[in-house]
Amino acid sequence: MRRQILNSPDDVVSEALEGLALAHPSLIVYRPDPGIVTRAVPARNKVGLVSGGGSGHEPLHAGFVGTGMLDVAVPGAVFASPTALQVHEGTVAADSGRGVVQIVKNYTGDVLNFQIAGELAGDDAVRTETVLVADDLATDTDEDGPGRRGTAAVLAIEKICGASAEAGADLGTVAELGRRVARNARTLSLALSAGTHPGATTPAFSLGQDEVELGVGIHGERGTGRIPFADADTLTARLVEPLVTELGLAKGSSVIAIVNGLGGTYPLELHVAARAVHRGLTGRGVTVARSLVGGYVTSLDMHGLSVTLLPADPDLLPWWDAPVRTPALTW
């Protein structure tokens, strides 16, 4: 039985956000009502960036509020969309007169509530543009439906759009840049075990000792199937190969790679996996122009990882490399 360090499941999100803000008083402020996280010193005269969604994916999104990344994060309850009014408050708070880009992971509730919030912002004369993040290759299908889920590519979009906005780009330019990254980035995940919801005592799903869930979603959604448990090199190849194929990465191409722990993967494991991903890519003739390894877009304490690849167009790298100063990402 999984136990948790928390007080009440109902308070876990607000208490954790308070804890995050107390640890980073120079970077962020948590406003419990309406439930948004803003920069400690609001930016002036730049395009605002707001993102949000269900909690349980920390440090996403509140951990990415700060110079060079988000202006405002709007956290919902665990695995639940923030309300439209909450997103509206966040959008207005992100505006310094040049409009706001809403970065939205592709889940029905998030999409709906950000859309309503965008309309409400319009009533307040705040211009908005939306970047929809739908990078999860496991949910790529020709069938009608909700489309691909939004997962760890959101981090790349927040970083790159954040740098562009900080440099003074206008609303349309920042949004178009984000949409381009969203079009080009793909992610694939696997899990050895599911996360346990705060207050629950058993994981969201269970796997046999010889099973690994391939294509798992960040809320524990089922993937494309179960594959045999294997060593790190073999498992990561099951993520890298489909991504390389999907993105058409020929020899000589170059990528930004994010190797992301899902919450319950400890550092030795994650860096063994990161090595395997790096070797898997370079072995296929793909250069890893930049990489980021850590637990950035988690699913509570899920034991697994995701790999996100984004072709490293030369004009993207300066945005990726630009200074950033947030609780969870600083360089």
Add this chain to the structure above:
Amino acid sequence: MRRQILNSPDDVVSEALEGLALAHPSLIVYRPDPGIVTRAVPARNKVGLVSGGGSGHEPLHAGFVGTGMLDVAVPGAVFASPTALQVHEGTVAADSGRGVVQIVKNYTGDVLNFQIAGELAGDDAVRTETVLVADDLATDTDEDGPGRRGTAAVLAIEKICGASAEAGADLGTVAELGRRVARNARTLSLALSAGTHPGATTPAFSLGQDEVELGVGIHGERGTGRIPFADADTLTARLVEPLVTELGLAKGSSVIAIVNGLGGTYPLELHVAARAVHRGLTGRGVTVARSLVGGYVTSLDMHGLSVTLLPADPDLLPWWDAPVRTPALTW
């Protein structure tokens, strides 16, 4: 049964170090033979800082190599001291002519091998000073014995000595500063479950559903006893109260606080705990001058946390705040 993302238990440390170095090519280099991690660009004309010890505590120590912190990390196998020859190579590599401070956590093998390495370095005309880290309050006793274990305070010592060395302080000054921090900092830990050694399938110890191990060591060593499982506020108070008493923190005093996840604690839990620690301290009239919250000194995938308190002497804060650029700590 706990499964792991790895290839071979024998290769986990070297592969993870290779993965870390591949992810941070501008910061660090991993030299598999003799098994040390150095800065990508060695510092010149400054006191060198070397630390090391058993692996399994990542990002400690290799994650703290870089500007403003360590020059060299010397990782042993999981939970095993590096060899004296390995430490010697690391010590020589850390020297740029002004001597080397060895930061050593208080475990018999580490102490012995760093001592031999210091003597070997002397033969090479490399001057060394040692800072012994022995902060674990759970092992504080008047009896003869090995003394207190070294745990998460090592991070504060590496940060503060690193800043001082980077600013040009001489060997004796850096070492004395480190010894002062070592004297004044104390840590206390608890665990809800133990970590699992790479290649093993069961944790190092097991606890009942209503038990928490108080005073656990970072290798899964037993603590001072088992306490009842409780909510986050209650559990963290069991760490904060003894630390406040031991350090004699009166109302109006001020601390640097490190709330450290032990590897299997996910971000929501850790920030709920960080809030509780912060409130626990301020409720006792103790100001949290600075805090650091994250998984910095881990014990594989142990589910638990440690709290380290260091009185925030005014002259320490500039060293704490000084810029640092390493894989795991950057500001």
